Amino acid sequence: MRYIRPLSMEDAVGQLAGSSGTAAILAGGSDLLVRMKGGFIEPDLIVDIKAIDGLGEIRETAEGFSIGAAVSCALMGESVALNREWPGVVEAAKLIGSKQVQGRCTIVGNLCNASPAADSVPALVAAAARALIIGPGGRRTVPVEAVPTGPGKTSLAKGEIIEAILLDRRAPRSGDAYLRFIPRTEMDIAVVSAGVNLTLDEQGVVKSARVSLGAVAPTVLLVEEAAEALIGRKLDEAALERLAKVCSGACRPIDDKRGTVEFRRKVAGVLARRAATTAYARAGGK
Amino acid sequence: MAGVAVSTTINGDNVEYLCQPDETLLDVLRDRLGLTGAKEGCGTGDCGACSIILDDRLVCSCLVLGAEAEGRRVETIEGMAHGDKLHPLQQKFLEHAALQCGICTPGFLIAAKDLLAKNPDPTEEEIRFGLAGNLCRCTGYDKIVRAVQDAASVMKGA
Numbered sequence: 001m002r003y004i005r006p007l008s009m010e011d012a013v014g015q016l017a018g019s020s021g022t023a024a025i026l027a028g029g030s031d032l033l034v035r036m037k038g039g040f041i042e043p044d045l046i047v048d049i050k051a052i053d054g055l056g057e058i059r060e061t062a063e064g065f066s067i068g069a070a071v072s073c074a075l076m077g078e079s080v081a082l083n084r085e086w087p088g089v090v091e092a093a094k095l096i097g098s099k100q101v102q103g104r105c106t107i108v109g110n111l112c113n114a115s116p117a118a119d120s121v122p123a124l125v126a127a128a129a130r131a132l133i134i135g136p137g138g139r140r141t142v143p144v145e146a147v148p149t150g151p152g153k154t155s156l157a158k159g160e161i162i163e164a165i166l167l168d169r170r171a172p173r174s175g176d177a178y179l180r181f182i183p184r185t186e187m188d189i190a191v192v193s194a195g196v197n198l199t200l201d202e203q204g205v206v207k208s209a210r211v212s213l214g215a216v217a218p219t220v221l222l223v224e225e226a227a228e229a230l231i232g233r234k235l236d237e238a239a240l241e242r243l244a245k246v247c248s249g250a251c252r253p254i255d256d257k258r259g260t261v262e263f264r265r266k267v268a269g270v271l272a273r274r275a276a277t278t279a280y281a282r283a284g285g286k
Numbered sequence: 287m288a289g290v291a292v293s294t295t296i297n298g299d300n301v302e303y304l305c306q307p308d309e310t311l312l313d314v315l316r317d318r319l320g321l322t323g324a325k326e327g328c329g330t331g332d333c334g335a336c337s338i339i340l341d342d343r344l345v346c347s348c349l350v351l352g353a354e355a356e357g358r359r360v361e362t363i364e365g366m367a368h369g370d371k372l373h374p375l376q377q378k379f380l381e382h383a384a385l386q387c388g389i390c391t392p393g394f395l396i397a398a399k400d401l402l403a404k405n406p407d408p409t410e411e412e413i414r415f416g417l418a419g420n421l422c423r424c425t426g427y428d429k430i431v432r433a434v435q436d437a438a439s440v441m442k443g444a
């Protein structure tokens with residue numbers, strides 16, 4: 001096994017593309033090192049991306065935010081601007097692991113590990129975040145939901161690295177929120193989770209909405225019918241009822257000791273409803 | 287496997303070592319450098335017994351590669367006391383009997399030090415959440431929380 005720490009994206013891509021055998025990108029290592037220790041993966045090459053120029057920064061651009069692939073979730077939690085504009089994305093990132101894990105883990109690692117229960121992914125999907133990918137063929141940008149294709153699998157080709165996660169500049173009267181259910185109060189994997197992102201008009205009527213569910217299908221679900229239940233209405237009881245019902249119906253969960261199918265369905269509706277209420281309040285709706 | 291030559295700073299001292307590319311920083315500290323204060327409870331990021339501070343961030347050294355320490359600043363439990371003078375947290379852990387077997391203690395002390403550096407006046411809830419990445423099989427946590435609260439008030443007064 002070789003460990004390298006390239007200083008440029010071009011070098012990192014070149015090394016990955018030119019490698020024979022298994023190559024792994026190392027960000028915070030909180031999934032990769034656990035999998036290596038468990039013997040689930042034995043990479044021949046580890047490409048540590050944390051020394052690449054600019055990758056450790058959160059940048060505010062004309063279009064919004066660019067969160068570098070080496071930005072730890074702890075750093076996201078400390079960004080005043082990001083907390084103000086995308087509190088739901090930040091609260092999701094901050095739920096990952098302990099203080100110790102926070103100091104290392106990244107949202108790109110969370111996305112690329114492709115766990116159906118990854119905490120930051122539903123929030124990113126609801127936020128319509130995009131992944132900026134660089135590879136041997138150049139750069140491309142895809143919606144984050146296009147990255148994980150199933151548990152542990154992604155659509156990234158050999159040599160491709162996600163450089164940053166892009167979030168749009170906020171329209172006025174917008175808010176997002178993320179909630180998960182875990183049996184403990186800290187340090188556990190989501191049994192069900194929900195992300196909601198709303199923009200309101202001046203009267204407090206929902207103009208646009210995105211609703212996502214985590215841990216209830218092989219990949220995070222973007223539930224368009226749930227968004228439709230909210231668009232064109234204030235967040236009245238009928239809209240919330242409908243939202244919960246649609247979300248429960250959209251789930252395709254597994255049945256295990258952490259939650260039965262029935263339980264997960266029910267909780268998906270409850271969490272979507274609560275996340276919508278929080279997102280609505282954050283958007284200034286009354 | 288070719289060894290990786292690493293030059294880093296540990297508790298203020300320049301340190302150089304050779305390690306294997308898949309060797310964790312925890313193993314380097316314990317087995318190559320004789321710094322056995324950080325413990326291995328789980329090796330998978332769950333227990334916090336291996337906690338260290340890496341460039342001002344609290345991390346589990348079992349989930350950091352030794353090679354990653356190149357050019358960085360590492361703080362371990364061995365750097366916490368000044369000679370014979372214990373850090374207030376260490377002193378308060380003793381006074382409150384906040385340990386039994388002690389295997390979790392170095393990790394708790396490092397995590398509590400990081401917590402108080404970022405939040406000098408934490409509430410009990412903030413302490414409990416802040417230390418949720420550290421597991422203790424013996425104490426039931428209450429004495430640890432009291433010790434941290436007491437140390438915080440001593441340190442504020444200092």
Ligand SMILES: Cc1cc2nc3c(=O)[nH]c(=O)nc-3n(C[C@H](O)[C@H](O)[C@H](O)COP(=O)(O)OP(=O)(O)OC[C@H]3O[C@@H](n4cnc5c(N)ncnc54)[C@H](O)[C@@H]3O)c2cc1C
Pocket residue numbers: 024025026027028029030031032033034049069095096097098101104105106107108109110111112113117118119120156160161162163187188189190330331332
């Ligand atoms: C104790 C503990 C608790 C945890 N709790 C949670 C939790 O509550 N919620 C949760 O969702 N997860 C949790 N996790 C899992 C993990 O911490 C997260 O998934 C984390 O976000 C992974 O980020 P990382 O930077 O550490 O990833 P890494 O381990 O560095 O990488 C993960 C995967 O992504 C790939 N990758 C990394 N960066 C890139 C890139 N730029 N481009 C392409 N591929 C890349 C890697 O090759 C690897 O396959 C926990 C893990 C531990 C050890």
Ligand code: FES
Pocket residue numbers: 325326327328329330331332333334335336337346347348349
């Ligand atoms: S040994 Fe590192 S967290 Fe348990």
Ligand code: FES
Pocket residue numbers: 384385386387388389390391421422423424425
């Ligand atoms: S004192 Fe024994 S594990 Fe904490």
